[in-house]
Amino acid sequence: MKFQKLCVLGLGYIGLPTASTFATHGFDVVGVDVNQKVVETLQSGGLHIHEPGLRDLVQSAIESGNLRVATQPEPADAFMIAVPTPFYDDDKRADMRAVISAAQAITPHLQKGNLVVLESTSPPRTTMDLVVPILEKSGLKAGVDFYLAYSPERVLPGQILRELVENARVVGGVTPECAQAGYDLYSAFVKGDIIKTNATTAEMVKLMENTTRDVNIAIANEFSRLADRFGVDVWEAISLANLHPRINILRPGPGVGGHCISVDPWFFVEAAPDLAHLIRTAREVNDAQPEFVVNLVERSLGSLAGKKIAALGLAFKPDVDDLRESPAVEVVHLLQKAGASVKAFEPFAPNAELADVNSVPTLEEALVGANAVLLLVAHGAFKELDAGKVAASMPGRVAVDTVNSWDVNAWEAAGFKLTRLGVSF
DSSP states (O other): OOOOOOEOOOOOOHHHHHHHHHTTTTTTTEEOOOOOOHHHHHHHTTTTOOOOOHHHHHHHEEEEEEOOESSSSSOOOOEEOOOOOOOOOOTTTTTHHHHHHHHHHHHHGTTTTTTTOOSSOOOTTTTIIIHHHHGGGSSSBBTTEEEEOOOOOOOTTTHHHHHHSSSSSSESSSSHHHHHHHHHHTTTOOSSSSEEEEEEHHHHHHHHHHHHHHHHHHHHHHHHHHHHHHBBBHHHHHHHTTTSOOOOOOOSSSSOOSSSSSTHHHHHHOOTTTOOOHHHHHHHHHHHHHHHHHHHHHHHHOOTTOOOEEEEEEESTTTOOOTTHHHHHHHHHHHTTOOOOOEEEOOOTOOOOTOOOOSSSSHHHHTOOSSEEOOSSSOOOHHHHHHHHHHHSSSSOOOEESSSSSHHHHHHTTTTTTETTEEEE
């Protein structure tokens, strides 16, 4: 089955790389985003997100003439929905408004023989129970008049361009023929296996992947609290436990963030609250980890009231600019609520504008006047910091490492009292 023109709705961390990759493989692609600023940035040759290699890929796609960007969809052979699916903070329900809007925007352009693919991470049965009824308002029937499939992205920020091509991809159709249509589309550039299944199974696969990781991180974070209680170095204990051939405990940290792992498990809880007990508990453990970090900082300083703290890192993981659902941001908020004055520095987003966060553009500015320096993200640049130079830039001598990236001896030699997450003191 041949598709020539593709319309991609959503030009974020998944939609833009996907649209650009299809364009560089000969497809006529129109990328759509409702954010006028995003569209104008791309049209002027800029980029609104950071991902290694993405700038060159986008420029190549646009210069080839195969990629255009717009604020409204237009007729195409295939449509791809790659819009955000966050959750409502109050009750953790999935916010599907962007998916609904995207499906509604496609409907007037839908024609017989078209393919629609939902890539946005969604609760089970979203494709069948939410998307199908919207698209069928066109008068066409899913699986009969047009093809409809669900195919979740399964890529790691920082490795998106490589994994988009090399990773295995699951394509779930509302009928076997729909799955085959999705297979034909992605086979244009995917080198990994493309596995066909039904739509609801594909939805569940994506949620299972991220939920499993969330549960595994939760046990590591809980181990860090237990080690603190029992006078154990959790990092040493984990390294020793992982010598067992069937054990692989992950690294603890200040919490879990990002648009996937910290969000997706709640979709299971929403869909089946009577069954998802372990999943809910893991989410609650990880969501509470920032509070544990704040308690650690308070014990290190004796009190938080009036203290000045330099917080290093706001991204949800190392060496990316993605601040979505970041536990580091939550730590900053909690520190400020407890009376501390916090200046945060995020090297991958030095001009980040966040509500109630004093984000400064340089490390030096964050350190000026600080009583303590707090490492929240294991960015490569932070791992390599010279403790002596840090000491020369701030009056305080308290350092707190939540990701086990700083050498205790080096920091203590520079005069710091270094506290590490999961190490009793």
